[in-house]
Amino acid sequence: MELYFNRPMPHGGRLVERVLKDKKAAKKIVQACEKAGAVYDIKPTLHYKRGTPVRNVYREIMSVCYGFFSPVEGSMTSAELESVLSKRRLLSGWVFPYPILFDISKEDYQKLGVDAGDRLLLRLKGKPFAILDIEEVYEIDPAELADRTFGTPETNPEVVKEKFDDKHPGWVIYRSHQPIILAGKFTIINEPIFKPPFDRFWIPPRKCREIFDERGWRTAIAHQTRNVPHVGHEMLMKAAAFTGDVEPCHGILVNAIIGVKRRGDYPDEAILEAHDMVNKAGYIKPNRHLVSFTLWDMRYGNPLESLLHGIIRQNMGCTHHMFGRDHAAVGEYYDKFATQILWLKGIPSYGFDKPPTEVEGGLQIRPQNMREFWYCPKCKEMAYSENCGHDKEKQKLSGSLIRGLVAEGVQPPAIIMRPEVFKTIVKWWKKFNYPFVNEKYVQYKEETLEVDVPDID
Amino acid sequence: MEYILEVFLDDYRLAKLKGTPVEANIEAVFGGELKVVRVKVGEEVKNDILKAFETARIDSRACITDTPVAFKRALFEEIVNQKSLGEEVVKAVLANIDKIKELAAKEAEYLPAPEIETE
Incomplete structure (x- = not known):
């Protein structure tokens, strides 16, 4: 029996690198x-x-x-x-x-x-x-x-x-x-050339694999995000990272999807810095937590998006990927557990009569399907839904709930959002005069993009 | 199915509800750190809200969220007026939807940030 998990190869066998440096x-x-x-x-x-x-x-x-x-x-x-x-x-x-x-x-x-x-x-x-x-x-x-x-x-x-x-x-x-x-x-x-704050978080797959080597991460679990982290997300990261091989995953790779977003999402800048604040403020040790991003105008395709996420994070060198309910979803187009169904048993109509890790040409990254965290007033903690038996007392938290508080200018209690994370939201709120993505922000992002392009001379 | 509109209460709002029949329905959540009242609505009213506001969505708790602040303020005022948490308060708010949409359009451009240190 193999005790240790090895870093998976890039999807397709080799990393594509099509950047002319000359x-x-x-x-x-x-x-x-x-x-x-x-x-x-x-x-x-x-x-x-x-x-x-x-x-x-x-x-x-x-x-x-x-x-x-x-x-x-x-x-x-x-x-x-x-x-x-x-x-x-x-x-x-x-x-x-x-x-x-x-x-x-x-x-x-x-x-x-x-x-x-x-x-x-x-x-x-x-x-x-x-x-x-x-x-x-x-x-x-x-x-x-x-x-x-x-x-x-x-x-x-x-x-x-x-x-x-x-x-x-x-x-x-x-x-x-x-x-x-x-x-x-x-x-x-x-x-x-990436502009701040994007420059700090631009970690292409080859570089990412090098960082894993430097940090000695044999196992790393990917966390998909398009949101600023509340304590439920933080607990999801911490608990999902307990998987691994003979010990919990050595690292957590937060990989944010950066691109055009829905009105009401948080600005990209706030998402990246707020996740970084989780390790800067010590809620997860910086040497076990790495924030990065991928450029992609999100398609919100739930199980399909999860496949793309698996591919991206396998290419970045992760051994595991956490998937929650309603993964990369919007509205009620998909079954809430469509992504978990895909990774557990496959979805034949999409071409998967088996999970994507078992089909030919499939992925090597291991799924870690998670349910959710809620606040339990009886346990007096952020509890995992499959462990906590206080179903009647549970208090579910959601990004939407927190957005509602933020919009009304109410600081979310520390038990659901770390104060350092909220401060980061407010920092970018002051810059954009708005806490969330609106038409103005979308226009601003399209005009400025995340990058500048240098003269070729 | 039942859907929920949550109205969070700060000290000002708590004072407005003091002594009304609604006061008995105030709930404390998240370790007592937040106070909230909940208005339950049916499928039809839920659809009216989603139709009225592009940002509105249903979250994992069956709560209708991401409605404009103007809508939430009007909802609270109507709760105070009618001293009720029944679906009729939402219907009353939706009767003035044009005015709320006008306010919401302005708030889509600008929301004042809280005065807290960020550095």
Whole structure:
């Protein structure tokens, strides 16, 4: 019997790293593309009805090129897209849940005049950023793409409860895609520079694995977040980390998803710093707790999103991943335990007749399915729902409950939110004049992004 | 199914409820550190609220959350007016939905931050 768990290999066998560091070579590429007129300024994806930003493809290019989405190397071809939509597998056979597409409008396509075999320079904030080596150009129907990406109650009866619509932010992202897809590999040729506070938490997979080595973390459990942590989250992290091999996990990797969010979520800056405050204030020792992020405009696809999370965190070197109820969910589209069903027994209609760790091309990261923590006035502690027998007395806490308190200017009691975490929320509240994501913040984020792009000279 | 609207009470609000029949329904939660009253509503009123406010959602406790502060203030005032925690207080608030939406639109731009040290 193996006593120790080894760090899993990257998904697909190797980390994708498509970042050109040679400035001279990059300049030559830029010149060649400019000469050929093959230059495209990245635009945000706008809501197909309202025109507000819902996605910026630069985040996907970053996540692909720095290896978070390994083994994906670029925008998917039509065959790969079909494979992902019908089987949740890449053409290579490796599991992958979502279409990754570089989409442009018909007008832009006509203006560009590029085709398969061409190289396209992608500019971000007006500066050279990446290239796309075009393998195929094809057209999609965004409405069909959105429906097939998430499924329907008829096609995925095990877990889909309601038809997806424009109240679902992930469905809206795919519905708002432009119809022309340029498929091919991305390469970053001019590395963006992260702005504070993002710069402190940018830990791509290779770097993350190095940090695990330095810290001596044989086992590490990933915590998915898109929220500031309340004490329930903290307890979830601490308790889930008791799994491991012969001893509890050596480390907890908090990996926040940074990108366009729902109105009412917390600003990205507050999420990262608030999680960091958990270790700075000593609620979890800093040498066992690491805060990081992935760039991704969240699709809120519950079990599908959990697959992407598993892939990202396996690539980062985690041995375990905690999954709670309503994982990466919004509304009542999915069964509340859809993610846990997937990782416990599979969801055949999504291509998993077994858990994703047991199928061919599957993942190696181990799921740690958790229920919830509530405050028990009888136990006088934050209690685990499956342990605490005081069902009648339980007091459930939720992010929404705390948001309600925050909005009314009531400081949440320390028993449900650490005062240091609340102070961090207020710090960013003062900066943005608002505690949560609103239209103004979404516009601000789209204009400024998380990065600046340096001159290539 | 029953859904819940929670109204948290600070000292000012507690004073307003003192001596009313609602006072007996004040609950202390989280180790006594928070005081709250709860209004229960049915499916129809829940749907009206979700329709009225884009941010509104149902949390894991079947509570309707993320409604605008203006809505919560109006709800509290109506509880004081009617001295009741029945569904009728919510219906009365929803009768003035346009005014609340107007206030909510302003509050979507700006909410004053609490005056606490953050450094």
